Amino acid sequence: GQQLxxxxxxxxxxxxxxxxxxxxxxxxxxxxxxxxxxxGEGPVLLIALYKAGELTSNGRLTxxxxxxxxxxxxxxxxxxxxxxxxxxxxxxxxxGNMLTFGGGTRLMVKP
Amino acid sequence: ETxxxxxxxxxxxxxxxxxxxxxxQHLGHNAMYWYKQSAKxxxxxxxxxxxxxxxxxxxxxxxxxxxxxxxSHLFLHLHTLQPEDSAxxxxxxxxGSGGGNEQFFxxxxxxxxx
Numbered sequence: 532g533q534q535l536x537x538x539x540x541x542x543x544x545x546x547x548x549x550x551x552x553x554x555x556x557x558x559x560x561x562x563x564x565x566x567x568x569x570x571g572e573g574p575v576l577l578i579a580l581y582k583a584g585e586l587t588s589n590g591r592l593t594x595x596x597x598x599x600x601x602x603x604x605x606x607x608x609x610x611x612x613x614x615x616x617x618x619x620x621x622x623x624x625x626x627g628n629m630l631t632f633g634g635g636t637r638l639m640v641k642p
Numbered sequence: 643e644t645x646x647x648x649x650x651x652x653x654x655x656x657x658x659x660x661x662x663x664x665x666x667q668h669l670g671h672n673a674m675y676w677y678k679q680s681a682k683x684x685x686x687x688x689x690x691x692x693x694x695x696x697x698x699x700x701x702x703x704x705x706x707x708x709x710x711x712x713x714s715h716l717f718l719h720l721h722t723l724q725p726e727d728s729a730x731x732x733x734x735x736x737x738g739s740g741g742g743n744e745q746f747f748x749x750x751x752x753x754x755x756x
Binding site: 535564566571572573574575576579619621629630631632633634635 | 644646648682683684685687690698732733734744745746747748749750752
């Protein structure tokens, strides 16, 4: 089946720093979604990408749909303590209609 | 508040108990999902219902039994679970079950099986 590799698995950064994480797929994806999960809560959708090369922002968050359609990036600028959580990528490829999720990136921000 | 609610938020049960998890969506969606989230593992899709019909069952053991009485409600009936079934169970909904349609998640039920 489809596999999504998300990296890094965890990051511990200083408040104010920029953050970058990415997901790569073993096959072509048609849709990329990025979610954030706070402790004790379900994932919340941050950004959705539907076209190769697409670059979309949501406040301090920017995500890109890779040109090869096998990867996606999420950047967070000027991190703040409330950015703490687990960020998941999810994608849909040609093999089926269901989403495949990455393993998550745990972000910790030091004030 | 994503428009998807789940009850209970926490559940502790013995291996011989029977319990049910409930999910309700207030978004007018027509597809609902159950996921299992275990520590250090990616989200695992368990079941998908589209227009109240089950369209996906990812080789889930029969001790998990879903029920979708209408497009707003989804249940997961549990019986004779094992300790390794302890996890966060997430419900999600979307408009349409395919095409990478954006899924909105509930807060989850934290299940502990003793």
